[in-house]
């Protein structure tokens with residue numbers, strides 16, 4: 001009962017989506033589908049009239065025959081043309097719905113300000129399912145909904161025709177179908193839940209095949225000859241999922257055969273009853289046609305109703321995920337204070353900040369406090385996993401501190417309107433994005449309000465050491481940076497990193513955060529980058545995360561993180577003189593050069 005209730009609720013919730021996607025196509029389909037659904041019963045009714053008029057024992061009335069023939073032709077014609085028309089409008093509606101669904105998913109993603117949902121495996125599974133299936137689920141939604149409506153109407157009109165013989169026959173057919181419907185829904189739900197439970201497994205399967213088919217991994221796959229390893233893993237995971245689903249599918253087939261068998265017994269008896277009626281002159285010869293055909297069509301339509309509605313159920317469960325995602329509240333709430341910095345003046349302060357990732361018991365940052373003043377160039381150093389990138393996620397409000405606050409100019413950063421706050425930050429993430437767009441778009445994307453500033457584009461291109469590379473592009477700034485598209489080109493790892501740096505420069509923000517910006521740069525490019533950063537003058541503040549301790553000569557202050565604590569803080573000279581943890585790390589790297 002609960003299932004039926006949620007089914008109906010979900011269906012009703014889904015209908016407005018059609019209307020939202022296109023009012024015009026909704027109206028057309030709303031007219032075509034029911035009209036087309038009742039045409040079979042009209043065809044039958046006119047056929048019966050024709051047979052009765054021809055086989056009458058009284059005088060044949062030609063005008064009646066002509067009427068039935070014409071009516072039959074018109075209805076058959078409508079039946080024939082409405083099919084293709086329905087398909088056309090279904091197709092158009094599907095296109096609109098796909099765009100609308102995907103757009104609302106993207107809108108929601110933009111509304112969610114933090115990383116919580118994207119880094120939480122439970123939500124991420126759902127988001128993956130939504131993203132991957134958004135391209136074809138709307139097709140099912142439309143095809144199954146219209147199929148369900150039209151088969152319900154055809155079935156009902158056939159049952160109405162059958163009530164002319166005996167209301168109990170219509171009831172028998174209807175009742176024979178209901179248990180089958182309930183079982184089918186149950187099994188469909190079970191199948192979907194099995195699929196959902198297996199969703200992480202399904203993602204693994206997709207990953208294994210993508211390793212074998214993607215450019216990213218193909219070199220290692222060839223060299224280490226790992227094809228068999230991945231194919232075996234794929235097949236093992238597939239067999240596990242398939243075994244679960246197979247059981248449900250077989251159960252579904254067995255139940256269907258039993259219920260169809262029971263239904264057929266009732267139908268057989270009813271047919272014998274009508275044939276007897278014709279022999280006893282209670283019914284006409286036309287009645288045999290109408291009875292046999294309407295039983296067949298009633299059964300077919302009710303069966304198709306069950307099939308469509310159970311398949312729709314599967315899609316509605318997808319829609320349930322969709323509605324759940326669409327109703328998510330952003331993990332990070334924006335404040336209301338509009339931030340505008342005078343002469344880029346700002347101070348950021350971490351006040352006793354502690355942080356634990358959601359669903360993790362590990363304390364990543366433990367009561368840390370430090371200040372970043374305007375114009376300062378600060379480096380954040382520490383061993384792998386010390387919490388450096390986590391600090392960046394907190395500054396950029398991708399997560400909130402578990403305890404303590406982060407202040408900007410003495411005010412908790414959560415009080416600022418988030419987009420305005422983020423505007424003061426230009427960033428190169430450790431895992432920066434490589435957009436399959438043109439070179440120009442790859443840069444301008446950081447400051448879309450400034451897309452016509454080719455002068456600035458030229459400056460950041462030069463400052464990032466990309467001038468020569470862009471000069472070599474066949475299409476200059478308009479060069480597509482991906483081999484996946486026509487006339488596209490591929491960049492090296494270091495070149496991509498320079499593009500990410502240029503993107504951060506183009507943002508022209510007061511606060512520049514660079515997380516391992518020189519990891520892929522050659523010595524000359526790294527030198528140029530550091531020169532540029534030194535030139536940033538007092539108007540820009542810099543937070544540099546790096547493992548290359550030699551790059552720290554240009555910073556004013558170094559914050560050394562160790563296991564979530566600030567172990568040391570000071571200038572390079574101060575830290576080396578104090579011979580503490582930093583000096584130890586520095587010595588480890590310096591020794592390599594000395595012993596060379």
Ligand SMILES: Nc1ncnc2c1ncn2[C@@H]1O[C@H](COP(=O)(O)OP(=O)(O)OP(=O)(O)O)[C@@H](O)[C@H]1O
Pocket residue numbers: 119357358360364382383384385386387388389390391430
């Ligand atoms: N989304 C997450 N959920 C749970 N734990 C996480 C998450 N992201 C990072 N961690 C953990 O937090 C710790 C700190 O990670 P972080 O990326 O801040 O380190 P880091 O100092 O930047 O390291 P590296 O020098 O290797 O880049 C690590 O132990 C890491 O496993």
